[in-house]
Amino acid sequence: MARTAFVFESSDLSRKERRDLRRSIAEAARSERVAPTTRRERALPEAAISGPFGPGLAQGGYWNVAHPLLPPHQATSQHIAGVYPFVADAGLGHRGPVVGVDLNADALWHFSPWETYGDATDRGTFSTNVLVLGAYRAGKSATIKTVVTRSIAFGHQAVVPSDAKGEWVIVAEAIPGGRVIRLGDGTPARLNPLDRGPRRTGSSDEQHEQMVRQRRIATLISLVEMALGGVRLTAVEHAAIHEALSRCIHATEDQPTLRGVYDELGLMVADTGGDFRLAEGSVQPRFVLRRFVEGDLSGLFEDQSTVSFDSEAPIVVVDTSELFARGELVAQLTQVCTTAWIQAVVSDRSAHRTRYVIREEGWRDMTSLASLQMYQQWLKLSRHYGISNIVILHKMGDLDAVGEADSQERNLAYSIVGDIENKFVFRVNHQEQTSLARRLNMPEPHVEMARQLGKGEFIAYVGQYAYLVDCFATSTDWEYELFNTDDAVVPPSVGGPLELIDAEALEELWPSSPDTSLDGWLTATERDLP
Template identity: 65%
Template sequence: MPRNVITITAPDRTRKQRRAEARAIALLHAQEPGTSSASGLVLPPAPPGSRLGVGLTRGGYWNPARVRVPAHRATSQHIAGMYPFVADTGIGHRGPVLGVDLNADSLWHFSPWDAYTDTTGRGTLSTNVLVLGAYRSGKSAVVKMLTTRSLAFGHQTVVPSDSKGEWGPVAEAVGGKVIRLGGTHRATLNPLNRGPRRTGASDDEHEKMVRDRRMATLGSLVEMTLPRDARLTPVEHVCLHTALDRAVTTTGDHPTLRAVLAHLAELAASTDPADAEVRVATSRPRFVLQRFVHGDLSGLFEDESTVEFDADAPMVVVDTSELFARGEFVAQLTQVCTTAWVQAVISDRAAKRTRYVVREEGWRDMGSLQNLQMYQQWLKLSRHYGISNIVILHKFTDLDAVGDAQSQERHLAYSIAGDIENKFIFRVNHQEQQSLTARLNLPPHHTEMARGLQSGRFLAYVGQFSYLVDGFCTSTGWERTLFDTDDAITDPTAAPAPPVFDPAVLEAVWPEQQEWT
């Protein structure tokens, strides 16, 4: 059989020639079509209608022009299926728009009540929100944006203590009410107000609830003025209970701090030998209440309230900025009194209202163990009353001001903040990384990311899911002007009047529920 014949022909180009041609083609990639290289190779000009070097090229598969594939465009739902570990479908479309989800490239809606009732697996077990961020990170503006945009969804806002006076213009712009304390203002708040009746509660249950709240408030005010780690003795508790009960009787169920002080003085003046221990135990509570009736806090909380809480107002703000100039301790006492007064009013389930309770400088509500326990109980009852507590901290280590290093107060304060399931983490300082990882159990790469966030951007943790949100992307000019809290730094000479609220603005801030693609 014939053998196979192999025919060898000489190549048309040498290896050296092929290498030179490859180098020439590489040089042509950086040149305009129609120019030539030193080797004589010319990239032909693009014919009319073609995109040579951009997408469509002439010359077939071996054309030396650079081929660029156009970007793929798809909805976030499809991208999440193609890249499940990179893209997300977003949080959904319930609630007001708060910004843009930078990972899903979609509008980011948020409502703590909608997140609580969500049954798609992205729901939460709480309606409270922890907001954490350094100065000028945009957290105050985002919180104001959230509360203002929520008005169209029927959610009201209460600020029990506005220590900086920055919420007043916002409340006035949306038709709310501002209660100003201190300075030339003579408004008084009675922290022992009875408050509304709880829906469905019997007479005995309602009376017990009112008495417990009054006693807790009174005990917190007294304990906060005692030396650190000092506690009220059982005899002192009995004195306060007795004086409060007598004040309720003599004032026709309208007790005040002034009336409680008067009955404590009667107990101290008793000549009954059996009351000897009681007479001694009244000294510390009497000295504390003297500050509210005759001391540096007089004219604020010792008598009946001269202002009323407007339950129909979209936003109610208690401006305490004038009082904070008197010192940190006065500020803490003031915050306890205003918070107790507000809580007595808004804990009415019959009204079927949903409210944000914004706690600026939230650590100030944690001055004593008894106050911490009240704080914890109020957070637990937030779902019961339809309330979302927004606790704002500049840094997580702000809680180090509560109690000593290993005290029960310090551990309880960190526990309260750590148990809040919804978290907005803005830009943080380098010192915060360890605290966020250890206390909030955040991934290390998230804490590293939080250090470089731009103003208005934040990491949002809703339940078991996290999002990177740019809140200022959707902010209008009206909002940016109203929510700017740095005007005293950026332009100290400018003092523009607060913008007038226009309902049409709210309709323009967020469109009807729609899918962002």
């Protein structure tokens, strides 16, 4: 590579001295073009580089006259950051709990959605919500448990509206003061999804009544449409639900329940002297609510709540694992009811609390247009109530279960997820490449990196910046055992009983073919059992 030497000649030099100087520069340039033959010659400047002011020509105030031939130094960016600290990113500072290690800066990585929201610099965000995306066994749940548990020491609280697998129950029981509300399995606990909830500070009577009524109507419509397989209700059916709710509120002195609405719908159907269209529109909603009053979901959501929300508890978990075993539809209906109850009791700005609301299997909250609209409103109001919604998905394709292709419901679901500013992207499958680039606007290098991440590693998008974080680098043995959710129910041998085995045994049993998914293999294996 050609080099250019910039020479600043002093006007005090004589003509002969300037001529000698230029001759020395030319000799230096020729000597640089001769490759050194020994290690010493490669490491030291050429002896021939000299001039009237001594070796190196750097004396006397001349710059860039000759370049010492030093051997090149090669190192990783991690080590170079120690020599040149200004090339290492400063991260998000030291506010909030330690989540893990920033693999690019080789420094501890702290994160708190409320701290980033309050940051007035370019590292600040406009949202406290977090999207968590990653394949099975990528470390999503363990990472979120790490964030939430360590945040408790900073005064934050946590709520899990629906713990479908019972994973958060263990965490709540391990934390002093943690509270678990168990539903099903013969427990007497009941939650009323139509609870009024606390009064919003600063809102007028009219505003408060409107917000409560909208939440109740949205809950009822979501339950009915979900039970009907996503079929939208007609205008008459909407009117019937509104009328039944109004009558129930009046009859119960503003303490409506699903049983009360069910009874009012029955009276409307039997009222032969009333509006026959309204009576006809009451039939479908009544059949759906009958499932809660007399069917497989009875004893859970149809009457007044028998448990109260402990606002002082560091973490509250609603254990719905027993109900989720009854089928997908029951799981969706259960999640709508428990989420509506949680929203009613935690949306109190006057309490001045900051809470994580962890939505495991977040797509289940978005299975109808009504639930999507309620979901969107809840995310927008999260800052107002001091809430950070953590929406956990296995893949963007989970949202394909919402509505039909190119439907309003599916487009709204993708829009809601894409608008979440803070994103934690764990290891993904190769099928997700297009979705990540198109739906989340991830750069191609980041998409390729996401396919190669190790367990517990994730790309964190916070505001305008991205970080590569290893969550488990600073976990203690106690934390690791508490947060480990890697066990799977698989048979040790065909024909034997199902039992829990660890991850290493699972790796040995799971076929190595990339065309075989873990879920598909487990289902096929269980089908082969006697």
